[in-house]
Amino acid sequence: MxxxxxxxxxxxxxxxxxxxxxxxxxxxxxxxxxxxxxxxxxxxxxxxxxxxxxxxxxxxxxxxxxxxxxxxxHGHAYPPVVAAVSKLLMDGSCFANPTEHEIELAALLVERIPAIEHVRFVNSGTEAVMFAIKAARALTGKPGLVRFEGSYHGSYDWAEVGQSNNPNNWGPEQRPAAVSSFSGTPDDVGRKVTVLPFNDVDALEQGLSAVAHETACILIDVMPSRAGLIEPASAFITALMELARRHSILIISDEVLNLRQGYHGASERFGLIPDLITAGKIIGGGFPIGAIGGSKEMMSVFSAEHGRPGVPQGGTFSANPVSMVAGLTTMTALxxxxxxxxxxxxxxxxxxxxxxxxxxxxxxxxxxxxxxxxxxxxxxxxxxxxxxxxxxxxxxxxxxxxxxxxxxxxxxxxxxxxxxxxxxxxxxxxxxxxxxxxxxxxxx
Structure with missing residues (x-):
C-alpha cells in the first residue's frame, strides 16, 4: 500500500x-x-x-x-433467501408436523460433511452443543466433559466452564481452573468439567488420563474464535484422537462458527475425525438454527422409533420451515x-x-x-x-x-x-x- x-x-x-x-x-x-x-x-x-x-x-x-x-x-438481505422465504411464508411459518424442507437441508449436510450420516435440528448453537453433550453422556454412561480454556461453546452450564478465565482465577497453565462464567453456578458443575490448554499435547495426555474414567466427551472448536482464532497443531489433533479412542471418550467438534472454514467444514480441513459435530450460524441463512450430526449409530440416541429415546430432544421451533428453506438456499449457493x-x-x-x-x-x-x-x-x-x-x-x-x-x-x-x-x-x-x-x- x-x-x-x-x-x-x-x-x-x-x-x-x-x-x-x-x-x-x-x-x-x-x-x-x-x-x-x-x-x-x-x-x-x-x-x-x-x-x-x-x-x-x-x-x-x-x-x-x-x-x-x-x-x-452471503451478507445482508441475500436476494435468493429473501425470495425463497417470502414465498414460503404464504404457506405458513411453523408447524407441529415435519416438512420436506428439513429433509432437503439435512441431505445437503450429510452429503458435504464427512462425519455426518444423520442430523437433528435445534434452534441455536447453544442448543446444539447442549444436546451433543447430553448424547455423549447417554452413549457412554459417563458424566464428565473435557474442554479447552477460552473457547466459546454457548450458554450451557457445563460448556461455558473455563471460557472466560482471567489472570485472577485461571490457575496453572497446564491445568486451568474450571471456573464458571456465571455467578451462582453450582460448584458441582465445575467438578464435572476438566479445562485444558489448547495445542498442548503434554497437558492433554496428563489431564485426560487423570479423568478418563468419568469423561464422556472432549468438546473442541478446532479454531477457537474468542480464544484467539488459532490454528490447531496437527500433532495436537492426532494426539487428541488417539487418546479419545484409547479411553473410549467421544469427540464433539463444535463447528457452529467454523463450519465456514470450507466446503466440508472445519474438521475435514484440520484433520479431525469427530464422533459428533455441532453446526449453526451459516446453515440457517440468517434465521435461528443449530444442528447435531454424526454417524447413524451415534445419532440413534435421539431416535423415538422404538420407544423413549436416550436423549429426548424437541423444541417448538426446531426444524421450522423458514430456517430450513433459508439455510438450504444459502448452503446451495456456497x-x-x-x-x-x-x-x-x-x-x-x-x-x-x-x-x-x-x-x-x-x-x-x-x-x-x-x-x-x-x-x-x-x-x-x-x-x-x-x-x-x-x-x-x-x-x-x-x-x-x-x-x-x-x-x-x-x-x-x-x-x-x-x-x-x-x-x-x-x-x-x-x-x-x-x-x-x-x-x-x-x-x-
Missing part, C-alpha cells in the same frame, strides 16, 4: 441511535437484549442491510465485518468455487494487514484462515488463550481501532473474529487495509 490516507467518510451524528438506546433502557436491563452488543463509541442501531453493508437508523453506511457474529456468509473465492479474499485481507503492520513496525499480528481473521494488539501470534488475553492497555488500543474503523465506515468486531461475506470484493478489502494503515500511521 502506498497511501496511508484513509478514504474520507462523512458520518452523520448518531442522534436516532442515542434516542433508541434511551427508549431501550426503559424496557431492557441495559437498553438492549444481548450482552454482545458493541457499546464503545455508542450503540449503533441497524435500519437495514445491503449486501456487504449495514445502514444504521441515522443513515450511516458501514462495511460489516461482523455479519451477526459470522452468520451472514459452492466449492464460492469457498475458494472467500478464501482468496481472506488471504488478500490477512496479507495486506500484515504488510502494513510490518511497514510501521507496529505491535500487532493477524490470525485466522478461510474467511475469518482477527487482529491482535501483540507482535507475535498467540499460541493459546492466555497469549491472546488482552491487558487493559491492549484492550484500550483495540477500542481505539474499533472507533477509528467505525469513523471510516467499517464495523470491526472487538475481541472476536471478523469475517468476510460473498457480497464483498477486493475493493472492500483494500478499504479496510487503508483504514488500518491510517490508524497505525497515527498511532505508531
Amino acid at each position: 502506498d497511501s496511508i490516507a484513509a478514504p474520507p467518510i462523512l458520518m452523520r451524528p448518531k442522534h436516532r441511535s442515542e434516542t433508541a438506546l434511551k427508549e431501550g433502557r426503559k424496557v431492557f436491563p441495559d437498553g438492549t437484549s444481548r450482552v454482545t452488543i458493541e457499546r464503545d463509541g455508542g450503540v449503533i442501531y441497524a435500519k437495514r442491510g445491503e449486501g456487504a453493508f449495514l445502514v444504521d437508523v441515522d443513515g450511516n453506511r458501514f462495511l460489516d465485518l461482523n455479519n451477526n457474529f459470522t452468520t451472514l456468509i 459452492t466449492k468455487d464460492a469457498f475458494i473465492r472467500l478464501e482468496d479474499l481472506g488471504e488478500q485481507m490477512r496479507k495486506g494487514l500484515r504488510n502494513v503492520i510490518a511497514k510501521h513496525g507496529a505491535p500487532f499480528c493477524v490470525t485466522g484462515s478461510a474467511s475469518l481473521f482477527r487482529i491482535h494488539p501483540r507482535p507475535t501470534p498467540p499460541r493459546n488463550y492466555r497469549d491472546a488475553y488482552t491487558t487493559n492497555a491492549q484492550a484500550d488500543t483495540m477500542r481505539r481501532l474499533g472507533r477509528h474503523a467505525a469513523a471510516h465506515g467499517i464495523l470491526l468486531p472487538s475481541g472476536a473474529s471478523a469475517c468476510l461475506s460473498t457480497a464483498m470484493g477486493p475493493s472492500d478489502i483494500e478499504h479496510l487495509i487503508d483504514v488500518f494503515d491510517a490508524f497505525l500511521s497515527q498511532s505508531f
Whole structure:
C-alpha cells in the first residue's frame, strides 16, 4: 500500500441511535437484549442491510465485518433467501408436523460433511452443543466433559466452564481452573468439567488420563474464535484422537462458527475425525438454527422409533420451515468455487494487514484462515488463550481501532473474529487495509 490516507467518510451524528438506546433502557436491563452488543463509541442501531453493508437508523453506511457474529456468509438481505422465504411464508411459518424442507437441508449436510450420516435440528448453537453433550453422556454412561480454556461453546452450564478465565482465577497453565462464567453456578458443575490448554499435547495426555474414567466427551472448536482464532497443531489433533479412542471418550467438534472454514467444514480441513459435530450460524441463512450430526449409530440416541429415546430432544421451533428453506438456499449457493473465492479474499485481507503492520513496525499480528481473521494488539501470534488475553492497555488500543474503523465506515468486531461475506470484493478489502494503515500511521 502506498497511501496511508484513509478514504474520507462523512458520518452523520448518531442522534436516532442515542434516542433508541434511551427508549431501550426503559424496557431492557441495559437498553438492549444481548450482552454482545458493541457499546464503545455508542450503540449503533441497524435500519437495514445491503449486501456487504449495514445502514444504521441515522443513515450511516458501514462495511460489516461482523455479519451477526459470522452468520451472514452471503451478507445482508441475500436476494435468493429473501425470495425463497417470502414465498414460503404464504404457506405458513411453523408447524407441529415435519416438512420436506428439513429433509432437503439435512441431505445437503450429510452429503458435504464427512462425519455426518444423520442430523437433528435445534434452534441455536447453544442448543446444539447442549444436546451433543447430553448424547455423549447417554452413549457412554459417563458424566464428565473435557474442554479447552477460552473457547466459546454457548450458554450451557457445563460448556461455558473455563471460557472466560482471567489472570485472577485461571490457575496453572497446564491445568486451568474450571471456573464458571456465571455467578451462582453450582460448584458441582465445575467438578464435572476438566479445562485444558489448547495445542498442548503434554497437558492433554496428563489431564485426560487423570479423568478418563468419568469423561464422556472432549468438546473442541478446532479454531477457537474468542480464544484467539488459532490454528490447531496437527500433532495436537492426532494426539487428541488417539487418546479419545484409547479411553473410549467421544469427540464433539463444535463447528457452529467454523463450519465456514470450507466446503466440508472445519474438521475435514484440520484433520479431525469427530464422533459428533455441532453446526449453526451459516446453515440457517440468517434465521435461528443449530444442528447435531454424526454417524447413524451415534445419532440413534435421539431416535423415538422404538420407544423413549436416550436423549429426548424437541423444541417448538426446531426444524421450522423458514430456517430450513433459508439455510438450504444459502448452503446451495456456497459452492466449492464460492469457498475458494472467500478464501482468496481472506488471504488478500490477512496479507495486506500484515504488510502494513510490518511497514510501521507496529505491535500487532493477524490470525485466522478461510474467511475469518482477527487482529491482535501483540507482535507475535498467540499460541493459546492466555497469549491472546488482552491487558487493559491492549484492550484500550483495540477500542481505539474499533472507533477509528467505525469513523471510516467499517464495523470491526472487538475481541472476536471478523469475517468476510460473498457480497464483498477486493475493493472492500483494500478499504479496510487503508483504514488500518491510517490508524497505525497515527498511532505508531
